[in-house]
Amino acid sequence: MHNITLREVSSEDFDVLYENEADPEAIQMAAFTSRDMPQRAAFESRLARMKADPSVLLRAVLANGVLVGSVGSWDEEGERHVCYWISRDYWGQGVATGALRLHIAELTSRPLHASIAFDNLRSRRVLEKCGFRAVGSIQSFARARGQEIEEVLFRLECGAPKNWEPVAPNSAV
Numbered sequence: 309m310h311n312i313t314l315r316e317v318s319s320e321d322f323d324v325l326y327e328n329e330a331d332p333e334a335i336q337m338a339a340f341t342s343r344d345m346p347q348r349a350a351f352e353s354r355l356a357r358m359k360a361d362p363s364v365l366l367r368a369v370l371a372n373g374v375l376v377g378s379v380g381s382w383d384e385e386g387e388r389h390v391c392y393w394i395s396r397d398y399w400g401q402g403v404a405t406g407a408l409r410l411h412i413a414e415l416t417s418r419p420l421h422a423s424i425a426f427d428n429l430r431s432r433r434v435l436e437k438c439g440f441r442a443v444g445s446i447q448s449f450a451r452a453r454g455q456e457i458e459e460v461l462f463r464l465e466c467g468a469p470k471n472w473e474p475v476a477p478n479s480a481v
Contacts, residue, residue, distance in 0.1 A: 310371040310406065312370070312402075312403060312410060313369075313373075314367040314368065314369060314379065314407060314410050314411060314414075316366075316368065318368070321375055322351075322352055324375045325351075325355070325375075325378055326348055326351050327395075328376075328377055328378075328395045329351060330351075333396060334393070336452055337431075339428070339450035339452050339459075340448065340451065341451055358380070363382050363383040364380060364381070366379075366380040367414075369394060371398055376394055376397070376398045376403060377392065377393050377395055377398070377403070378392065379391070379404075379407045379410075379411045381415060388415065388418075388419075389420070389421045389422060390411065390412070390422050391422065392404050392407055392434070399430060400430070404430075405433075405434045405437045405438060408434060408438045409438055412438060418464065418465060419465050419466070420463065421462065422435055422440055422461075422462040422463075423461050424462070425450060425457055425458075425459065426457060426458035426460050435462045439464050440462040440463060440464045441462065441463060441465075442460055442462055443461050443462065443463045444460075444461045445458050445459060445460045
């Protein structure tokens, strides 16, 4: 079981966060990535813009004190959206779920929104464990896949799930 904590992202985190976001398997799974993935200069520029945007809340995710990814939220067209990106070495160990739960606890506004590629079952499980429910889908262009695919839309209406215990390390998340 990992002890999950969040802290502000610093420029010293950029190497690890870039490495996570440049992982070809993770890019394929996420599908809806930035246009410039995985160019390092574009990545650093995007993170700098995010850190400067007052609507963005970006956190480093630590598992047992080791930086393993990020979780964040931002305002878009009057809605608060969340996202997370965890190192593949930590997939399936409850890290994304624990990080998103902690981030949700930081946020006072509801509803919260998220979206994923239709076939990203791990992220679907993370969102559902955190109380999000699928509310629809749209066809969107997935830059990482070079084609339109189904994007599933999720919403967390209010509060948080009753069960906030850490996820067991062997669960499929």
